[in-house]
Each structure stands twice: as C-alpha cells, then as structure tokens.
Amino acid sequence: MPLPETMFCAQQIKIPPELPDILKQFTKAAIRTQPRDVLQWAAAYFSALSKGEPLPVKERIEMPLATEKTDAGLTPGLLKILHKQLSPKGMVNVAELKEKWKHVCLPEEQLKAILQLDDFGEEVEWMKVLALGCSVLGGSLLSSMKHACEILTRDPEGGAARVPFETFSFLYSYLASIDGEIPEEKTEAFLHRIKE
Secondary structure, three states, rough: OOOOOOOOOOOOOOOOOOOOHHHHHHHHHHHOOOOOOHHHHHHHHHHHHHHHHHHHHOOOOOOOOOOOOOOOOOHHHHHHHHHHHHHHHEEEEHHHHHHHHHHHHOHHHHHHHOOOOOOOOOEHHHHHHHHHHHHHOOHHHHHHHHHHHHHHOOOOOOOOOOOOOOHHHHHHHHHHHHHOOHHHHHHHHHHHHHHH
C-alpha cells in the first residue's frame, strides 16, 4: 500500500527569498541562449553562477548560422560567450576548451575540425581559436574579420565595432597565414594602408 502524500500548508514551506529572482534570471538566460541541450547547459549555468564565473549566456537571442556541411549551431553569440569565459586566461588547456565548448552545446567534432586547422598542442592561444571560429562563420577573410570585430568590440551593438589595431592586425595576419593563399607582402601592405 503506497504511503499517502504529505500535505503541506503555505506556512510549512519556506522558499528562500532569492530563489524567485534566480529562477527568473535563469529562464531569461535560457530563452536568450536557446541551448540545444537544456539540462547540460543548465548544469553549466548553475556551476558558473556558484563559482562566480562568466555565465554561458548570449547577450541576445539569435538564430544559428547553419552551414551546408554541418549544422553545428555555431553563432557569433556562442563565440562571444566562450570569449568572455576563456580570454582572461590567454592560453587555454584543450581539455578546458572542450568542456566550455560542450557547456554551450556545440558538437565536439566541430572543435576538433577547428583545432586541426593549426598545429595546436595541449595548450591553445584563445585568440587563435576565436579567429578560426570566426572563419567557420565567415567563409571569407573579410567576413571572418567582421565577425571577430563584432565579438571583440566594446562599442554598442550596431556601432562601428572598433577593436585595437594590434588585435585586428594579429587576427588578420593569423587568418591570412592559415589561408595560405595570401602572400605575406599583401597582408603587410593591407595592414599598413588601414593603419594610416
């Protein structure tokens, strides 16, 4: 015979005063981020919240940019989340990168493909990974740079998307070298022209 369910009255149930706001913020974050795996993302969200780390939350809702080869769901918003979480470290352990990548519900195969574009070891320079992620989104060097500037800028959304010249120069030179079809002289000439 099953036990009868215990009945509680409102006076017996104590709801922590901060719980409604935590759940409201979580719900808004989930709606903005639109994770593919809500439970996995929720675990990452609450883990980051409890540790005081940057939350895996997009600034605004966006539709994934699906490619013909793979519907990976990689978006500028997801790259921006990863940038907020990983850029303070500069050099990132691949295992930590994989964990953060998984927390935003991106397929591991896509990260493997990105990491194969360069000769990375167990530690990766985050800005190079960001640049390669932008190249996945962009398709062309200039489009990749546009994505990078929009992710890195501190300007308001819809503004000029300015970044320091040194950062732009590093990313552009790196992506041009990975491309392999742009002579170094052309890269240097282009960067010299825009610096003036």
